[in-house]
Amino acid sequence: MRVLVTGGAGFIGSHLVSRFLEEGFRVRVLDSLEPKVHPYGRPNDIPSGVDFIQGEVTDRRALLAALHDVDIVSHQAAYQDYMPDFSRFLHVNAVGTSLLYELIVREKLKVKKVIVASSQSVYGEGQYVCSVHGFVQPAPRSQEQLSLGQWEVRCLSVTSRLSRVCCRRITQTRITNTPCLNSLLRKLLLG
Ligand SMILES: NC(=O)c1ccc[n+]([C@@H]2O[C@H](COP(=O)([O-])OP(=O)(O)OC[C@H]3O[C@@H](n4cnc5c(N)ncnc54)[C@H](O)[C@@H]3O)[C@@H](O)[C@H]2O)c1
Numbered sequence: 001m002r003v004l005v006t007g008g009a010g011f012i013g014s015h016l017v018s019r020f021l022e023e024g025f026r027v028r029v030l031d032s033l034e035p036k037v038h039p040y041g042r043p044n045d046i047p048s049g050v051d052f053i054q055g056e057v058t059d060r061r062a063l064l065a066a067l068h069d070v071d072i073v074s075h076q077a078a079y080q081d082y083m084p085d086f087s088r089f090l091h092v093n094a095v096g097t098s099l100l101y102e103l104i105v106r107e108k109l110k111v112k113k114v115i116v117a118s119s120q121s122v123y124g125e126g127q128y129v130c131s132v133h134g135f136v137q138p139a140p141r142s143q144e145q146l147s148l149g150q151w152e153v154r155c156l157s158v159t160s161r162l163s164r165v166c167c168r169r170i171t172q173t174r175i176t177n178t179p180c181l182n183s184l185l186r187k188l189l190l191g
């Protein structure tokens with residue numbers, strides 16, 4: 001079985017590459033070596049058994065070449081962090097992900113599974129239990145609240161008490177920033 005790890009030179013991708021190799025997969029990486037992530041160029045700890053392609057997930061030819069004879073795609077390539085070039089975020093993350101599916105469908109590739117990274121940031125501040133309303137997903141803190149230096153999230157009533165909960169399924173998304181929108185788009189593309 002061959003796996004393609006897009007963004008395989010990055011933080012999460014590189015760990016996945018090691019694990020896939022350990023599990024006996026043949027591993028290919030497609031990574032543009034984005035200079036903000038790799039200011040010194042290609043990391044020298046990419047395992048020798050990896051078929052490494054330097055290229056962009058938005059480049060149709062590079063992506064199609066990387067998909068050749070691949071059974072599983074682990075899609076970790078992403079443009080992220082809080083940078084002001086918003087259109088590049090969407091181009092790499094949303095268009096790149098769409099192109100992946102487009103090529104698989106159009107070229108009738110034998111890919112059986114695509115694994116896409118998301119982010120807990122799509123859930124905004126997360127889930128809390130309110131002493132009055134039960135389970136709630138609080139809105140982002142207001143400018144007024146922040147200017148008063150009140151950092152804790154609040155429920156509808158200022159006097160109710162919120163406690164954080166971790167292990168409950170969150171059903172609502174709260175889009176608050178561009179990385180968050182990207183992650184949600186990637187999830188939605190999965191259908
Ligand atoms: N690190 C975290 O804590 C975390 C948490 C939740 C979700 N995620 C998600 O996991 C994924 C991977 O995150 P990471 O932390 O490994 O990021 P990273 O920045 O370390 O790695 C991303 C890799 O993608 C490559 N890349 C960027 N643009 C590309 C392009 N156009 N074409 C090909 N490759 C490109 C970069 O060179 C880099 O090697 C992202 O989708 C991220 O949102 C990360």
Ligand SMILES: [Zn+2]
Pocket residue numbers: 130131132133134136155156157160
């Ligand atoms: Zn409440």
